[in-house]
Amino acid sequence: xxxxxxxxxxxxxxxxxxxxxxxxxxxxxxxxxxxxxxxxxxxxxxxxxxxxxxxxxxxxxxxxxxxxxxxxxxxxxxxxxxxxxxxxxxxxxxxxxxxxxxxxxxxxxxxxxxxxxxxxxxxxxxxxxxxxxxxxxxxxxxxxxxxxxxxxxxxxxxxxxxxxxxxxxxxxxxxxxxxxxxxxxxxxxxxxxxxxxxxxxxxxxxxxxxxxxxxxxxxxxxxxxxxxxxxxxxxxxxxxxxxxxxxxxxxxxxxxxxxxxxxxxxxxxxxxxxxxxxxxxxxxxxxxxxxxxxxxxxxxxxxxxxxxxxxxxxxxxxxxxxxxxxxxxxxxxxxxxxxxxxxxxxxxxxxxxxxxxxxxxxxxxxxxxxxxxxxxxxxxxxxxxxxxxxxxxxxxxxxxxxxxxxxxxxxxxxxxxxxxxxxxxxxxxxxxxxxxxxxxxxxxxxxxxxxxxxxxxxxxxxxxx
Numbered sequence: 001x002x003x004x005x006x007x008x009x010x011x012x013x014x015x016x017x018x019x020x021x022x023x024x025x026x027x028x029x030x031x032x033x034x035x036x037x038x039x040x041x042x043x044x045x046x047x048x049x050x051x052x053x054x055x056x057x058x059x060x061x062x063x064x065x066x067x068x069x070x071x072x073x074x075x076x077x078x079x080x081x082x083x084x085x086x087x088x089x090x091x092x093x094x095x096x097x098x099x100x101x102x103x104x105x106x107x108x109x110x111x112x113x114x115x116x117x118x119x120x121x122x123x124x125x126x127x128x129x130x131x132x133x134x135x136x137x138x139x140x141x142x143x144x145x146x147x148x149x150x151x152x153x154x155x156x157x158x159x160x161x162x163x164x165x166x167x168x169x170x171x172x173x174x175x176x177x178x179x180x181x182x183x184x185x186x187x188x189x190x191x192x193x194x195x196x197x198x199x200x201x202x203x204x205x206x207x208x209x210x211x212x213x214x215x216x217x218x219x220x221x222x223x224x225x226x227x228x229x230x231x232x233x234x235x236x237x238x239x240x241x242x243x244x245x246x247x248x249x250x251x252x253x254x255x256x257x258x259x260x261x262x263x264x265x266x267x268x269x270x271x272x273x274x275x276x277x278x279x280x281x282x283x284x285x286x287x288x289x290x291x292x293x294x295x296x297x298x299x300x301x302x303x304x305x306x307x308x309x310x311x312x313x314x315x316x317x318x319x320x321x322x323x324x325x326x327x328x329x330x331x332x333x334x335x336x337x338x339x340x341x342x343x344x345x346x347x348x349x350x351x352x353x354x355x356x357x358x359x360x361x362x363x364x365x366x367x368x369x370x371x372x373x374x375x376x377x378x379x380x381x382x383x384x385x386x387x388x389x390x391x392x393x394x395x396x397x398x399x400x401x402x403x404x405x406x407x408x409x410x411x412x413x414x415x416x417x418x419x420x421x422x423x424x425x426x427x428x429x430x431x432x433x434x435x436x437x438x439x440x441x442x443x444x445x446x447x448x449x450x451x452x453x454x455x456x457x458x459x460x461x462x463x464x465x
Contacts, residue, residue: 004028009037013172013462017082017229020175024071024081031067031081034175035060035124038083042126042173045464049149051158051168053088054095055127063124070122078236080122085174087165088128089135090115091209099211100133100161101328102144103337112209113241114178114220121236126174130164133343134328135180135213136320137161138188138402139394143340147394150192151463152428156391159189159402162221166193169223172462176233177223182213183316184387184406186221187418191386191431194420194459196452198222198230198445199406201438202413203248205234206241212327214320215246216365217410225461227419227449234441255439257446259380264297264447267379275309276401277388280424285385288421288432288455295451300379307371310400313407315361321350322358368411376437381447382408386418386431405433415441417448420457429459 007029012020023029039057046052060083067081086092089099091112098104111119118125130148132140140163141147148163150156151171158167162179166189169177179186181199190197198221205220212218222233238254241247268289269275272282289296325332325347331339332347375382388401409416414435421432432451436444452458 006033009040010462010465012037013041016226017175017224017232018226020082031064031071031124032061034081034083035064038126038173041171041462045171045173048154049151049167049171049173049464050146051129051148051164051171051173052085052127053098053130053145053164060124060126067122067124077120077122078232079118082123082175083126084118084123085126085129085165085168085177086115087131087162087177087179089131089180089211090178092125092128095128097211098128099135100131100142100145101331101339103331103334110209113206113244114237115209117237117239118178129162129168129177132161132163133340134324135161135182135185135211136324136343136346138184139398140164140189141394143342150391150428152194152391152459155393155395156428157192157394159192159391161185162223163189165223166190166195169225170195170459170461171464176229179221179223180210180213181219181221181410182217182320183313183410184403186223187386187406187416187431187433188402190223190418192391192429194429194463196224196227196230196420196448197418198234198441199409199416200234200238200441201248201415203246204254204441205237206239206244206247208241208244212323214316214323216319216362217316219410225458227417227445227452230417231442231445234445254442257442259443259447262294262297264381265379266296266299267302267375267382268299269304269384270301272385275304275388276404277385281385281387281389281430284422284424284430285432288457289383291454292451295447295454296383302375302379302382307408309404309407312364312368312411313403315364316407316411318350318353318357318361321347322353325350365411368408369413372412372414372437380436381444382435384433384435385421386433390424390426390428390430409435414438415444417444419448419452419455420459421455422457429457
């Protein structure tokens with residue numbers, strides 16, 4: 001055991017996953033100490049943020065005791081004792097999977113694939129985080145479970161649909177969180193909350209046991225407080241799942257992190273204002289680029305005139321809404337515990353569309369694949385803001401453009417990473433997004449780590465003390 005003094009609860013909530021693994025290894029902290037620090041913080045802060053819709057201190061303590069036993073016996077998993085949060089659209093045995101809807105109260109019998117992988121790694125699962133109703137939206141203002149507050153400023157959105165997960169990690173109510181991303185649902189809240197997020201290559205992490213938004217777009221998403229933590233989470237969760245029809249069986253490993261920064265070809269959109277990015281976000285983005293002259297290598301303007309961002313994002317949204325008509329059919333028919341009028345209206349839009357409309361939207365996926373191939377024949381990485389705007393008031397209008405800059409990676413099945421790049425004049429953070437070719441997840445995370453170290457723009461965690 002370490003002779004160093006114990007780590008304070010605040011330092012526990014501030015630390016990265018990798019730092020906590022080191023402290024656990026040398027005995028400076030214990031799994032039970034991690035559990036108690038997070039239990040105390042959740043009980044005190046969650047009523048203010050509404051990040052969790054359900055958590056169990058007793059179950060977390062039980063898992064921490066089991067992790068301490070494994071550590072005494074010398075046989076431990078990669079994440080043994082690390083408290084992790086789950087978005088409430090993943091099955092966790094013995095818990096309901098609500099997916100932000102009022103009628104889903106029955107406990108499920110089995111874990112989702114990623115939950116089973118987390119348990120096998122020794123992670124301690126804290127509970128379920130708030131989300132947009134049916135994962136349709138990017139605000140996490142849920143009519144049944146309430147709004148999640150942005151930990152940087154009360155009354156502002158945390159983003160969505162994984163907003164509860166992002167608020168929990170930023171506020172130190174979880175070391176990391178697992179969410180989902182179909183058109184930006186992990187990256188948008190990362191941008192608004194000042195976090196690091198990875199949307200992996202589609203199919204690298206099994207989505208079995210996750211309530212689908214769109215099977216053609218869905219990916220498991222990862223949230224953490226630095227890029228290195230995302231690498232550890234990816235290594236734990238990646239792998240072929242024969243029971244997931246979209247899982248990828250790799251013949252070679254993910255592309256290794258071997259880009260040479262000086263030789264990197266970095267693609268930039270020629271006119272961010274023309275695609276709806278707000279002036280303040282452009283200013284923060286340009287300031288971030290100015291700090292990364294070597295890290296981003298050669299810079300090339302890339303032609304996106306053939307890829308209208310807003311229109312293609314709407315095509316992806318139609319695919320989601322059409323599939324949700326089937327996924328949530330029983331919820332839509334439940335008169336005792338009805339979905340919200342807004343959710344019904346959004347799915348009603350897809351109901352009024354024709355099969356030809358759906359086919360036209362589906363063909364956008366093929367077009368995205370071809371666009372991706374042409375793009376990454378010219379450049380190694382596409383660099384752009386994560387969101388066209390920063391977080392906005394929950395009681396104000398919701399911008400239609402939230403997912404315009406994140407949708408391309410989703411439609412093309414590419415990996416994408418969001419890192420903090422700076423603050424707007426109102427003090428709220430905004431993210432920088434790195435998009436790479438399929439399979440370049442580790443390369444993107446290495447580049448994200450290098451860029452983040454230079455920018456030094458991550459907020460002081462935990463955002464809420």
